[in-house]
Amino acid sequence: MNHIFHVHTWRCKHASDEVDEQYIKTALSLGANGITFTDHSPFPEDIFNNRMELSQLPEYVESLKKLRSKYKSQIAVQIGLEVEFLPSMLDFYHQLKNDYDLDLLVIGQHFYEHTDGKFSFADEKEFNKLNEFSGCGTAMIQGIKTGLFSVVAHPDRIFRRCKEWTPEMTGMAENIIKTAAENKVIMECNLSSYEKYVTKTRSTYWRNEFWQLVEDFNLSSEVPVEVIYGVDAHSSEEMISRIKYADTLQYLSAMHNINALRKEALSKFPDGLTLDEINAEIDAYRKGL
Numbered sequence: 001m002n003h004i005f006h007v008h009t010w011r012c013k014h015a016s017d018e019v020d021e022q023y024i025k026t027a028l029s030l031g032a033n034g035i036t037f038t039d040h041s042p043f044p045e046d047i048f049n050n051r052m053e054l055s056q057l058p059e060y061v062e063s064l065k066k067l068r069s070k071y072k073s074q075i076a077v078q079i080g081l082e083v084e085f086l087p088s089m090l091d092f093y094h095q096l097k098n099d100y101d102l103d104l105l106v107i108g109q110h111f112y113e114h115t116d117g118k119f120s121f122a123d124e125k126e127f128n129k130l131n132e133f134s135g136c137g138t139a140m141i142q143g144i145k146t147g148l149f150s151v152v153a154h155p156d157r158i159f160r161r162c163k164e165w166t167p168e169m170t171g172m173a174e175n176i177i178k179t180a181a182e183n184k185v186i187m188e189c190n191l192s193s194y195e196k197y198v199t200k201t202r203s204t205y206w207r208n209e210f211w212q213l214v215e216d217f218n219l220s221s222e223v224p225v226e227v228i229y230g231v232d233a234h235s236s237e238e239m240i241s242r243i244k245y246a247d248t249l250q251y252l253s254a255m256h257n258i259n260a261l262r263k264e265a266l267s268k269f270p271d272g273l274t275l276d277e278i279n280a281e282i283d284a285y286r287k288g289l
């Protein structure tokens with residue numbers, strides 16, 4: 001993985017206190033030639049927690065610009081923000097685009113805005129459990145269509161409160177995938193979600209169901225959706241521990257595609273092909289993680 005995507009900084013108040021330069025040095029030690037910072041975006045009047053203050057934004061950009069020029073012969077530094085799409089903030093997103101020297105905005109939909117202007121994190125627990133994926137999914141689709149965002153971070157995380165996968169979730173996932181492909185917005189395979197999936201039992205931050213739909217879409221569509229691996233690092237330690245999962249996922253994706261091709265071939269040439277062996281190998285690989 002030669003580009004480290006999705007890095008936070010101390011300013012978001014829930015990351016390590018390392019200086020920005022430490023992330024760049026770590027990226028270099030990992031052999032990267034690019035790094036994209038996407039710290040949690042502030043909002044006007046600092047209405048939400050867990051992110052930098054609006055007054056810190058110029059300093060964030062300045063600090064990274066200095067490092068970009070210091071390290072320009074070794075690594076490309078991109079400056080971005082991860083931000084929830086909230087329809088009432090449309091003017092603010094334009095302001096972010098126009099007034100600050102940012103390379104990109106990334107949608108990171110951690111909650112959504114109701115039509116009455118209230119935010120879903122204040123919803124009653126049971127209501128949110130049932131409605132979060134459709135509310136967040138709808139917001140993501142709206143955001144993708146504005147043309148203001150380049151990437152959608154952890155698109156499958158909107159399903160984190162859903163235990164069983166349902167046809168409604170398939171419908172929402174397909175809609176997101178199709179809209180992203182049409183608008184040339186990249187979808188992020190979030191390695192933090194994947195790490196949780198691998199290391200913790202019953203983590204629902206990562207949804208294989210979603211990524212299978214992406215694979216299926218890309219096998220059958222003329223305009224595939226582009227996918228990027230993101231470390232979502234809140235410390236340089238996390239950057240190091242998570243990049244290995246990109247190789248795992250690339251392998252599994254290749255296996256999935258081979259599997260699909262084998263299935264097709266099997267229907268034409270039923271002898272000599274071992275679909276079960278391929279599936280067993282995928283299982284064995286997963287278990288070995």
Ligand SMILES: [Zn+2]
Pocket residue numbers: 008012014040234
């Ligand atoms: Zn964070």
Ligand SMILES: [Zn+2]
Pocket residue numbers: 006008082108153232
């Ligand atoms: Zn993030």
